[in-house]
Amino acid sequence: xxxxxxxxxxxxxxxxxxxxxxxxxxxxxxxxxxxxxxxxxxxxxxxxxxxxxxxxxxxxxxxxxxxxxxxxxx
Numbered sequence: 233x234x235x236x237x238x239x240x241x242x243x244x245x246x247x248x249x250x251x252x253x254x255x256x257x258x259x260x261x262x263x264x265x266x267x268x269x270x271x272x273x274x275x276x277x278x279x280x281x282x283x284x285x286x287x288x289x290x291x292x293x294x295x296x297x298x299x300x301x302x303x304x305x306x
Contacts, residue, residue, distance in 0.1 A: 252260075
């Protein structure tokens, strides 16, 4: 395994890519998982709010009182 890691490191240096340690890779992967969980929560929140807005839009017209006529009659 170390030989493969060393070979990969030499290849990265040869092509002028940055070499990142395994600990940093794990840290970045954990951050990605954290962001994906947050995105999932926010997506669910938006869907819930959209559903509420759709239901609320239909009820709004039922709850609205009719406007009085300009001359005061109905």
